Amino acid sequence: xxxxxxxxxxxxxxxxxxxxxxxxxxxxxxxxxxxxxxxxxxxxxxxxxxxxxxxxxxxxxxxxxxxxxxxxxxxxxxxxxxxxxxxxxxxxxxxxxxxxxxxxxxxxxxxxxxxxxxxxxxxxxxxxxxxxxxxxxxxxxxxxxxxxxxxxxxxxxxxxxxxxxxxxxxxxxxxxxxxxxxxxxxxxxxxxxxxxxxxxxxxxxxxxxxxxxxxxxxxxxxxxxxxxxxxxxxxxxxxxxxxxxxxxxxxxxxxxxxxxxxxxxxxxxxxxxxxxxxxxxxxxxxxxxxxxxxxxxxxxxxxxxxxxxxxxxxxxxxxxxxxxxxxxxxxxxxxxxxxxxxxxxxxxxxxxxxxxxxxxxxxxxxxxxxxxxxxxxxxxxxxxxxxxxxxxxxxxxxxxxxxxxxxxxxxxxxxxxxxxxxxxxxxxxxxxxxxxxxxxxxxxxxxxxxxxxxxxxxxxxxxxxxxxxxxxxxxxxxxxxxxxxxxxxxxxxxxxxxxxxxxxxxxxxxxxxxxxxxxxxxxxxxxxxxxxxxxxxxxxxxxxxxxxxxxxxxxxxxxxxxxxxxxxxxxxxxxxxxxxxxxxxxxxxxxxxxxxxxxxxxxxxxxxxxxxxxxxxxxxxxxxxxxxxxxxxxxxxxxxxxxxxxxxxxxxxxxxxxxxxxxxxxxxxxxxxxxxxxxxxxxxxxxxxxxxxxxxxxxxxxxxxxxxxxxxxxxxxxxxxxxxxxxxxxxxxxxx
Numbered sequence: 001x002x003x004x005x006x007x008x009x010x011x012x013x014x015x016x017x018x019x020x021x022x023x024x025x026x027x028x029x030x031x032x033x034x035x036x037x038x039x040x041x042x043x044x045x046x047x048x049x050x051x052x053x054x055x056x057x058x059x060x061x062x063x064x065x066x067x068x069x070x071x072x073x074x075x076x077x078x079x080x081x082x083x084x085x086x087x088x089x090x091x092x093x094x095x096x097x098x099x100x101x102x103x104x105x106x107x108x109x110x111x112x113x114x115x116x117x118x119x120x121x122x123x124x125x126x127x128x129x130x131x132x133x134x135x136x137x138x139x140x141x142x143x144x145x146x147x148x149x150x151x152x153x154x155x156x157x158x159x160x161x162x163x164x165x166x167x168x169x170x171x172x173x174x175x176x177x178x179x180x181x182x183x184x185x186x187x188x189x190x191x192x193x194x195x196x197x198x199x200x201x202x203x204x205x206x207x208x209x210x211x212x213x214x215x216x217x218x219x220x221x222x223x224x225x226x227x228x229x230x231x232x233x234x235x236x237x238x239x240x241x242x243x244x245x246x247x248x249x250x251x252x253x254x255x256x257x258x259x260x261x262x263x264x265x266x267x268x269x270x271x272x273x274x275x276x277x278x279x280x281x282x283x284x285x286x287x288x289x290x291x292x293x294x295x296x297x298x299x300x301x302x303x304x305x306x307x308x309x310x311x312x313x314x315x316x317x318x319x320x321x322x323x324x325x326x327x328x329x330x331x332x333x334x335x336x337x338x339x340x341x342x343x344x345x346x347x348x349x350x351x352x353x354x355x356x357x358x359x360x361x362x363x364x365x366x367x368x369x370x371x372x373x374x375x376x377x378x379x380x381x382x383x384x385x386x387x388x389x390x391x392x393x394x395x396x397x398x399x400x401x402x403x404x405x406x407x408x409x410x411x412x413x414x415x416x417x418x419x420x421x422x423x424x425x426x427x428x429x430x431x432x433x434x435x436x437x438x439x440x441x442x443x444x445x446x447x448x449x450x451x452x453x454x455x456x457x458x459x460x461x462x463x464x465x466x467x468x469x470x471x472x473x474x475x476x477x478x479x480x481x482x483x484x485x486x487x488x489x490x491x492x493x494x495x496x497x498x499x500x501x502x503x504x505x506x507x508x509x510x511x512x513x514x515x516x517x518x519x520x521x522x523x524x525x526x527x528x529x530x531x532x533x534x535x536x537x538x539x540x541x542x543x544x545x546x547x548x549x550x551x552x553x554x555x556x557x558x559x560x561x562x563x564x565x566x567x568x569x570x571x572x573x574x575x576x577x578x579x580x581x582x583x584x585x586x587x588x589x590x591x592x593x594x595x596x597x598x599x600x601x602x603x604x605x606x607x608x609x610x611x612x613x614x615x616x617x618x619x620x621x622x623x624x625x626x627x628x629x630x631x632x633x634x635x636x637x638x639x640x641x642x643x644x645x646x647x648x649x650x651x652x653x654x655x656x657x658x659x660x661x662x663x664x665x666x667x668x669x670x671x672x673x674x675x676x677x678x679x680x681x682x683x684x685x686x687x688x689x690x691x692x693x694x695x696x697x698x699x700x701x702x703x704x705x706x707x708x709x710x711x712x713x714x715x716x717x718x719x720x721x722x723x724x725x726x727x728x729x730x731x732x733x734x735x736x
Contacts, residue, residue: 035423038052045221051420055176058413058416064413074358076406079108092149094131103400107403109131135170158200164213209254217232244273245276246281255318257324263277294314294344295344313365314349315401330415336478336498337479340498348541360394362391375618377620391565392561392562416429416449425445433449444465446463458516468509475501477496477500486516520539522582531624543643545638546638547648565647571621574628574656575655583603594644595645607653627660685702703720706719
């Protein structure tokens with residue numbers, strides 16, 4: 001069936017409760033001052049900290065424009081040429097009577113339309129108009145729209161998950177055109193949703209993802225004042241999966257979209273627990289599965305107990321949905337940490353999810369990965385039974401990711417600039433761009449942001465406006481920057497260390513400049529709960545070992561090639577701790593920086609080979625072992641490059657120079673009792689400490705698999721593959 005393109009959830013639900021994360025106090029709602037030039041939250045909603053600008057307000061330049069150009073000419077812009085899901089006359093999103101059409105058209109159109117609004121590409125815009133017009137024409141008298149078969153597909157009732165991304169595509173179209181026909185369309189649709197039984201909110205893929213719909217409902221409420229919409233928000237929140245300090249799903253995309261929902265609901269409820277939910281969920285997930293660089297977490301479909309190594313991938317859908325959630329949370333709470341996290345994903349993981357020309361993608365991106373091939377990994381390295389690492393168009397094999405990834409860069413650009421409730425503007429996500437927007441008094445201002453950030457530390461904002469105008473201008477100071485420098489027309493302005501927004505409130509004149517310097521030096525982070533691995537950062541960029549990448553086109557076409565990438569140089573190195581790292585401006589091409597041949601910055605580091613660190617028999621990089629590691633190999637100089645430019649990479653490095661032997665993991669085995677014929681397993685497949693070990697019929701479950709870990713000193717540990725925990729003796733007893 002159509003809905004089965006991903007495996008159903010294998011992981012158990014998990015209550016949050018891991019690493020602590022600072023939670024800012026709830027912001028005091030700002031009263032409507034009348035100075036805001038864009039719709040604000042109407043009572044009884046609390047005020048959002050920042051307001052969306054209409055698509056097309058921000059124009060990318062420099063390296064950002066390059067990424068969008070690649071997208072126009074690459075997978076997202078040309079996907080109609082190859083995806084049978086996007087055949088205009090063969091989908092229920094155009095002809096409701098057809099039994100085709102699920103999430104693929106909404107996923108793709110959401111990013112595709114905004115791509116056209118940002119780039120001005122006439123072909124993309126024309127195609128978007130055709131699709132939006134056809135989708136809106138499918139609306140029935142009861143408000144439902146799209147494929148009619150979806151009305152009864154899930155346990156006899158309607159499946160509204162595919163409508164969630166489509167609502168975002170319709171909202172963008174409405175804002176870009178300043179066209180209110182979508183308001184009536186959505187009002188009818190939401191009346192239909194409100195009349196649905198509880199099962200619509202509890203069943204299917206949508207149950208964890210209703211926060212996407214809530215975001216659009218608020219948008220519509222602020223334009224119509226229809227109080228029925230807020231009643232619908234309450235119905236949704238009451239019946240959907242519980243995200244109030246609770247990880248409702250270990251599926252990586254469910255979490256990436258869903259973890260924020262209670263904080264969205266806080267705008268209506270005002271409850272502290274709702275406000276804190278996203279922070280607690282993020283801390284719990286990242287504390288358990290996000291202990292490596294890049295901004296993602298170990299979710300190569302589902303996060304799994306015992307599988308938190310940096311070789312575990314993060315789904316391409318997860319990357320862009322996590323970015324989208326962070327962007328929503330920034331607007332909702334005003335907390336600049338969410339912008340830091342958006343940049344971390346955008347600069348370090350998103351580019352590497354595609355080939356350098358943006359023609360093809362893969363399903364998962366990992367912090368450590370030494371071969372990308374179209375080979376199924378059959379030893380449970382990843383949580384899927386299909387190959388996930390080669391670059392290909394992936395219409396059916398990857399399915400969701402190539403249709404969905406297109407929102408990543410367009411949404412990033414649109415969220416770079418936000419309006420404030422007091423008539424100002426805020427530079428929230430940094431990079432080369434310009435914005436034209438209304439400010440206090442109703443006048444328009446254009447601000448050009450000249451920079452090669454994150455590859456350099458200077459950002460210059462130049463204002464163009466017809467008459468002098470008083471309004472607040474805010475610029476974000478990233479959390480990694482401890483000594484920022486800010487000047488207006490050359491005069492220094494006091495500014496605090498990040499994360500924060502620095503605001504200058506003055507009467508601005510044509511030609512005024514604001515200069516922001518964000519000094520950045522190479523630094524290391526130690527991942528103490530992941531074998532004391534270390535990673536290297538400089539500013540917002542994380543760095544990976546430069547590996548000689550051997551690219552070969554093994555299938556596909558010139559438009560949609562299929563690539564395998566193998567390593568042509570050694571990768572099994574650990575970094576010397578406590579060293580001074582040297583940053584070098586490497587030339588390259590700062591307008592096309594996510595290409596290994598073009599990188600504009602590199603870091604030189606001292607490293608030593610770790611001989612026992614090898615790939616497994618299926619070319620998957622070996623898992624990390626405890627460090628610092630004892631090695632006898634000589635010190636060597638290695639080159640590190642921005643993670644987003646490295647398609648093969650080691651980003652979480654072992655530390656060397658210690659006394660701990662590496663310890664090589666052995667093959668996975670079953671332990672069978674000769675008398676009973678049964679195998680050793682863990683009772684109820686538990687992942688808890690001190691769970692009972694039992695004998696059981698060999699039914700093939702993962703808790704029946706054990707691995708001998710060679711400590712390198714003649715001793716071994718016996719680790720359960722399912723739980724990741726090792727066999728021990730209860731209470732360390734020495735008794736019979």
